[in-house]
Amino acid sequence: MRLPSLFTTTDEQAMWRLQTEDDPAAFAQLMERWQGPIRRLCERMLGDAHRAEDLAQETFARLFARRKEYQPSGRFSTFLWRVALNLCYDELRRIRRRGEQPFELVDEEPPADKPEMLSPQASPDRHLMSLERAEIVRRALQDLPDPYRTVIVLRHYEDLKFREIAEVLEIPEGTVKSRMAEAMAQLSLLLREEQQGKLKHSQPLPLTRKESLIL
């Protein structure tokens, strides 16, 4: 029996083997390559590292379950981002319906077991300041409507080109850019408000009427 070679196949080739031969090695390879980016995407979208891990695992379970749905005419990554994002949206909807916090609230005092975000050499003040800055950004992003957070996360953190984002979201590239522009504008406001401690962390801002029509 011809065994698969592990490290020389593309994602699309691995997906092909997964679809036609149910090849677990191909699945393992895809998971190894993409677990990091998917987990990070989920953490940016949900603002919660713990939930992000669960969702990332679920993403691969769903990828496996729906392997036959992937069309080879498209990029594998596009397919995978979409699976992950849809799970994120579902989770966010579920959380909000229950009235839970969409993200874990972080105390002012960092807990002892939290990993360092700055080098250990940084002074305690600077360390605290950088944690606060990170927290401000995290909260502000959670307060953005989901479609706006999505384009920011994909473009800024996952470094996808606007054209790729358009493929993932199945919308025109122009719409992606205008969504991004609006997202950055709103985020700018939110950051200022977070900084001044004004914001209550309940529902995200409603979309402007124009944006909701686009969606």
Add this chain to the structure above:
Amino acid sequence: MKHPAREEWISFLYNEMSPSEKTALEKHLQACAECRRDLADFEQTRAALNDWKLAPTRARSFGRGTILKWAAAAAVVLGIGFGVGRSTASDSREIATLRAEMTQMATRSTADANAQTVQLLAELNASWKAKFEAAQLQHDGDYASLRKELETVAVLTEASLQRAQKQIVQLAEYSQPNSPIENQH
């Protein structure tokens, strides 16, 4: 003066412009304070986004072992015949053995051992499939619960790959069509 649209500044900001478009925008910037302010605002927001750095992955989750266990779970789950496994004594033995081995499976070790084990799993999967090819799933409940067990195992503990490799080879031998064990009912 005609100002570039917000979308153009976004493209500019994320460096998705042709050099000629970029030059045109830079020229406008030199002449237009308002657009310089708007762009500066975008730049500030973009810089702020970099302040949110994620903590590095904890070693516990998604280690090599987890990936391997998922591959193992997938391989076993895809051996379709588990649904009818209870129908013969030898099949039950095989499933029980496999279950025992799976619960002991754990990880450490080198990429090579990992790669080899995944290859062995692929072989195992193929031989299981060949054996149970014609069978229907009779007991969906059994199948579902076994699958759930395997998925639970897949996220649980860690063990030595060397031992797992040996056990997998043994299991593969159990599933050969004319193995001695199979003929003893």
